[in-house]
Amino acid sequence: MHFPDYNKRKYMFDYLIVGAGFAGAVLAERLAKTGKKILLVDKRNHIGGNTFDYYNKDGLLVHKYGPHIFHTNSREVYDYLGNFTTWRPYEHRVLASVDGMLVPLPINLDTINSLYGLSLNSLEVEGFLLSRAEKKDQVLTSEDVVVNKVGRELYEKFFKGYTKKQWDLDPSELDASVAARIPTRSNRDDRYFTDCYQGMPLHGYSRLFEKMLDHPNIKVMLNTDYKEIEDIIPYDKMIYTGPVDYYFNYCYGRLPYRSIEFVFITHETEKFQPTGTINFPNEHPYTRVTEFKYLTGQLHPKTTVVYEYPTADGDPYYPVPRRENADLYKKYQLLAKETKDVYFTGRLATYKYYNMDQVVAQSLALFKRIQSTIQNDQHVVQIKNTILQP
Numbered sequence: 415m416h417f418p419d420y421n422k423r424k425y426m427f428d429y430l431i432v433g434a435g436f437a438g439a440v441l442a443e444r445l446a447k448t449g450k451k452i453l454l455v456d457k458r459n460h461i462g463g464n465t466f467d468y469y470n471k472d473g474l475l476v477h478k479y480g481p482h483i484f485h486t487n488s489r490e491v492y493d494y495l496g497n498f499t500t501w502r503p504y505e506h507r508v509l510a511s512v513d514g515m516l517v518p519l520p521i522n523l524d525t526i527n528s529l530y531g532l533s534l535n536s537l538e539v540e541g542f543l544l545s546r547a548e549k550k551d552q553v554l555t556s557e558d559v560v561v562n563k564v565g566r567e568l569y570e571k572f573f574k575g576y577t578k579k580q581w582d583l584d585p586s587e588l589d590a591s592v593a594a595r596i597p598t599r600s601n602r603d604d605r606y607f608t609d610c611y612q613g614m615p616l617h618g619y620s621r622l623f624e625k626m627l628d629h630p631n632i633k634v635m636l637n638t639d640y641k642e643i644e645d646i647i648p649y650d651k652m653i654y655t656g657p658v659d660y661y662f663n664y665c666y667g668r669l670p671y672r673s674i675e676f677v678f679i680t681h682e683t684e685k686f687q688p689t690g691t692i693n694f695p696n697e698h699p700y701t702r703v704t705e706f707k708y709l710t711g712q713l714h715p716k717t718t719v720v721y722e723y724p725t726a727d728g729d730p731y732y733p734v735p736r737r738e739n740a741d742l743y744k745k746y747q748l749l750a751k752e753t754k755d756v757y758f759t760g761r762l763a764t765y766k767y768y769n770m771d772q773v774v775a776q777s778l779a780l781f782k783r784i785q786s787t788i789q790n791d792q793h794v795v796q797i798k799n800t801i802l803q804p
């Protein structure tokens with residue numbers, strides 16, 4: 415039997431990167447371009463993390479882990495990802511099924527007029543919402559944030575039931591930041607996001623990732639939990655993007671994550687619903703239904719939709735933003751800071767409810783930090799060499 419000589423530098427990876435989602439792939443790409451040798455491992459059988467998309471058996475492009483719509487206010491992030499894809503302009507729109515009607519979400523002028531049979535203008539709708547808002551001295555929870563803006567009735571129609579299904583928590587048990595993701599508008603803007611840059615990768619996320627990782631310095635190993643190989647493959651430093659509590663063997667207990675079961679249905683019709691996503695705050699056990707063709711722009715005689723059923727078990731998709739979880743995360747964060755030669759980044763490793771663009775921005779920032787450390791170290795070596803020269 416042949417055992418490689420691990421002491422030989424040529425067998426060594428500079429970085430073992432755990433997780434081939436955006437957090438890991440950005441660092442693999444950036445570091446490989448500076449000449450570093452990267453081993454990127456993922457326990458799944460594909461790259462792309464939660465953004466992974468593929469053509470189903472009917473030939474429709476679908477997102478395996480639920481609908482992913484790209485939006486950002488960061489020119490840097492948009493341009494950086496633009497190196498690996500052409501963007502297809504797309505602005506997402508959502509209707510909510512409330513009181514037997516489909517009305518725009520975020521709540522806007524048309525939502526109020528349709529629900530209450532009114533014909534208010536923008537100024538009047540502001541007055542309408544103000545008259546219903548229950549002003550809070552402190553806005554701490556997701557209930558506070560909504561009731562403070564639109565009052566209890568609209569809160570109950572749009573937020574209470576959806577949030578209970580999504581998180582199995584009452585909005586009063588969740589940080590304000592969760593419901594604050596959804597604004598309220600007094601105009602007729604019915605876009606879900608208002609970021610400056612919005613779009614979808616023209617040929618899908620998986621193609622984007624293939625291009626990102628197409629570099630001779632990057633080796634990809636799938637179907638592999640990093641714990642299976644970390645002791646047998648030599649590497650210098652690690653970048654970890656998996657769940658932070660798993661890295662530390664749950665030494666302080668498990669961090670709660672919320673999961674979702676995705677149910678895909680293909681219909682023998684070109685179009686199934688009137689917009690990209692329909693939310694169901696009050697009826698059905700699922701939260702929303704998304705029709706992929708709106709997102710992808712694909713032309714096809716059939717169409718696939720996905721139903722999202724939130725669950726406690728399954729892959730960890732959402733960190734759960736609430737005080738006690740932040741406190742537990744802080745303990746892991748301290749351990750992470752003390753762990754030499756391992757960097758933690760991404761939604762799971764930093765336990766943050768981040769969108770894709772925030773994860774890319776976080777990893778680009780980490781790359782800059784790593785770069786400046788490398789440059790400082792090189793500088794120190796140069797100074798030492800200069801001093802040592804006779």
Ligand code: FAD
Pocket residue numbers: 432433434435436437438455456457458462463464465479480481482483484485638639640641655656657660674731732759760761762768769770771773
């Ligand atoms: P991930 O994509 O989760 O990647 C982490 C990878 O690490 C995974 O592939 C995992 O298999 C791997 N891994 C974990 N543990 C190990 C281990 N022990 N060994 C080896 N590999 C491991 N964001 C948006 O901007 N717009 C949206 O519309 C949007 N929609 C979303 C819808 C849903 C249903 C969900 C769940 C998320 C959505 N997001 C959206 C958020 C987006 O998915 C994340 O921001 C982003 O994918 C996080 O990237 P990441 O690399 O941090 O994590």
Ligand code: UDP
Pocket residue numbers: 510519572573574576577580592593595596693694695
């Ligand atoms: N939300 C709600 N009703 C809705 C849509 C959203 O109560 O119709 C709340 C809910 O708590 C949800 C949060 O707002 O988890 C954030 O919604 P978003 O659409 O941003 O969730 P994501 O796309 O990340 O699942």
